[in-house]
Amino acid sequence: MADRSTPSEKTSSAQIMPRHVAIIMDGNGRWAAERGLPRALGHRSGVEAVRRTVQAASDLSIPYLTLYSFSSENWSRPQDEIDDLMGLMKRFIRRDLAELHQNNVRVMVIGERENVEPEMMALIDEACELTRDNTRLTLVIAFNYGARGEITRAARRLAEEVAGGRLAPAEITSERLSLALDTCGIPDPDVLIRTSGECRLSNFLLWQCAYTEFVFLDAYWPDFGRELLVEAIAQYTARERRFGGLPCRSTA
Ligand code: IPE
Numbered sequence: 558m559a560d561r562s563t564p565s566e567k568t569s570s571a572q573i574m575p576r577h578v579a580i581i582m583d584g585n586g587r588w589a590a591e592r593g594l595p596r597a598l599g600h601r602s603g604v605e606a607v608r609r610t611v612q613a614a615s616d617l618s619i620p621y622l623t624l625y626s627f628s629s630e631n632w633s634r635p636q637d638e639i640d641d642l643m644g645l646m647k648r649f650i651r652r653d654l655a656e657l658h659q660n661n662v663r664v665m666v667i668g669e670r671e672n673v674e675p676e677m678m679a680l681i682d683e684a685c686e687l688t689r690d691n692t693r694l695t696l697v698i699a700f701n702y703g704a705r706g707e708i709t710r711a712a713r714r715l716a717e718e719v720a721g722g723r724l725a726p727a728e729i730t731s732e733r734l735s736l737a738l739d740t741c742g743i744p745d746p747d748v749l750i751r752t753s754g755e756c757r758l759s760n761f762l763l764w765q766c767a768y769t770e771f772v773f774l775d776a777y778w779p780d781f782g783r784e785l786l787v788e789a790i791a792q793y794t795a796r797e798r799r800f801g802g803l804p805c806r807s808t809a
């Protein structure tokens with residue numbers, strides 16, 4: 558089940574390590590452009606950053622890491638770039654799955670399954686199935702993901718249950734809607750990191766980030782790794798989360 562601690566349970570505690578870190582991995586293209594390289598090489602270097610980050614999250618005992626790998630809007634890019642990104646995703650699963658499994662990493666994928674080629678879907682399903690009982694780190698890959706699409710699909714699913722007489726409209730609560738999302742069972746992110754200096758969500762986890770702390774870093778994604786992850790977490794732990802309540806010192 559998802560973490561549904563009430564705000565008051567969380568308000569009074571100083572920040573400890575995040576339970577869930579979500580990352581918008583941005584800036585591969587600019588990283589490459591600054592080096593006079595094709596964008597494809599930026600994406601390839603981005604995969605190295607993914608490997609470093611997964612290892613670091615595991616070493617830091619972070620239970621959930623979500624990585625935004627391809628948005629539902631990224632289909633609007635040139636076809637050759639889409640092909641590069643699809644190729645990298647497939648290669649990542651093929652090359653890294655055994656090691657992820659060995660390292661006790663559970664792979665989950667969120668996003669729309671439609672429009673994704675069958676070969677990719679088969680690889681995704683294989684990765685999720687093989688690693689489903691692993692417990693050290695849950696790596697959530699947001700692939701062909703868009704939060705508006707996710708919320709729309711959840712709303713449609715609930716509407717179908719109502720139309721079928723299995724659910725009363727009054728039973729549609731925020732908890733019930735959360736359970737209908739792709740992230741069912743995954744706690745909301747404590748901290749969201751975006752690299753490359755952009756300060757926007759780009760249709761990522763709109764519902765789940767209601768009380769998430771945002772950390773925006775100037776570094777491009779291919780330069781990301783353990784050091785910047787630790788820096789972002791340090792920013793997070795220095796913050797005071799309130800969840801609509803009062804600061805701790807006011808409640809003493
Ligand atoms: C992030 O890097 C990778 C994806 C969005 C798939 P970009 O490709 O967006 O890099 P910039 O933002 O153009 O530098």
Ligand code: IPE
Nearest residue numbers: 581582583625626627628759
């Ligand atoms: C967000 O980055 C999507 C991913 C990182 C997968 P974009 O580069 O697509 O976002 P925009 O277009 O700059 O908002």
Ligand code: MG
Nearest residue numbers: 583584585586
């Ligand atoms: Mg970008």
